[in-house]
Amino acid sequence: MEKLVADVRGQLARHTGVPEEQIFFDSGRFGDFSSMLPIRLAKAKGADPQQMAVGLAEKIKVSGVEARGEQGFLNFYLTDKALVHNLEHLEDFGQKGTMVIDYSSPNIAKPFSVGHLRSTIIGESLRRIFTLLGWKVHGINFIGDWGTQFGKLITAYQIWGKGEVNGIKDMFDLYVKFHVAAETEPKLEELAREWFRKLEEGDEEAVSIWDKFREKSLEEFQKFYHKLDISHLEDGSESKFVKKAVELVDDLWQREVAEEDQGAIVIKTSTDVPLLLRKQDGTTIYAARDLASAIWRTQQFRPDLLLYVVGNDQKLHFKLLFEGLKKCGINTPAEHINFGMVSLPEGKMSTRKGRVVFLEDVLEEAWHRVGEVMGNREGVSEEDRWKLAIGAVKFADLKTHRTRDVIFTWDMVRMEGETGPYVQYATVRAKRIAEKFGKGKVNEKEWGDEERKLARQLVNFRMNLLDAAAQRRPDLIAKWLLVTTKTFNDYYERCRMEGSEHRVWLANRVAEALSRGLNLMGIDVPARM
């Protein structure tokens, strides 16, 4: 498909003199892809757009593509034969480079909320998308398990928590208690700083308490990863880079890449804010560990690309970090894959104010709602039910434009309309047809407009996939899934598959394509629903 598009673009460029990189195609509505180039050119020359479109259409000779001049537009239609060929090679991609994607990266001692979900789900989806495209992808979980807040936590533990910390909720209570008490007892902050310094110096007691917190938190995270089917994340915890960060800062200072400023160590940047690496009290801050980690990643994996799936609120941090990386001599392209922040109708989420939605509750609600829709339908296993619940949650999160802020409502676990279960339902249907009527047989000669429309939509997958990868936007795949589902449902409504080999064949292609698309969202297809 891309090859055909590229060929058309090349010929168009040759015949018009417009550089290839200025030729863009719209896709979908008219033909398989289309261009408004004739209108632009005709305008410049004062010619008639439609005549120009027809003239250009005659000049484009790409096998498998029919060009038509329509209302001043150039619309390109794949021939039936080309459509079939593409349907049979929807997933052939060559080998690409290596990349490292930083995603999920929750903070320990804090509950997993719907806010943390986005990085995990978007990152996982990107990992799958790039893997399909032939990239070697390393997913890194930069778990937030270091920093001043652990000094606070240890302080709180010493005062109120002895021996009674069994889960994240307990840790969080300690954290909240500390903040409340610190308002009237400024000494606590000092104590916390002291404990953090001890921790960073490897003090036995501090480390053992910290270790306990860490272990309990990770246990809880693991539960979610299992449930969400996240299994390719490598542990790249922040704490692993403490020593490296300390050494790095010293080294950068000696080499005068970093400099002292108001008692702290910083790297100057193009903005008026420097990249702060070490505080006045001599302890490092997370930027130093981020930097050390990034350097480690480039040495360890030799990647062509570094991706960081982290929220909008850290845009400035990554701008500074990437500048710092360059100054350290790392020239690997690095991108901040920012995503929109989740808030509640009442306002910003705040765990401390109890204004937060926990992931656990969302999954439970989804599970509950699947049950409501399911009624007492038979043949739906426990496993299938979870696939639907998870499908609803993941799809709801992935379908909005990546960078857009989202307001959480319980619509997230809806089961009808533009939802995961809607797509899953169509996929199950298509699969059932395959089970019942077999593989069918390809025969495009029997195609009518209905078949063509469906085939076009399926073939469109490749362009959407490439777009989604290029823009790092899983939501584009989600959109494609919705349109494909709608197209298939429409087809299903009008055309009987039974007794028609070529239609059964097409239904098989639908089942494959939808399953693949859902897989890229991290969503499984249930056997029954």
Next chain:
RNA sequence: GGGCCGGUAGCACAGUCUGGAUAGUGCGGUGGGCUUCGGACUCACAGGUCAGGGGUUCAAAUCCCCUCCGGCUCGCCA
């Protein structure tokens, strides 16, 4: 105050990069479709000053400028 992002139907959103064909989709509302290859489906209708104003253009939701509203951010947190 500076920087970045957003404002499209009652609600949630796509479309903005790269101006162009009738501004789309879902939820909610109203009214239809089961002699079913699975109704978590489907069809139709109602619903729009594309925040407001100005500009560029044959053509603006889309590009430029101004204003208003909301979010994020602006070194010793992560």
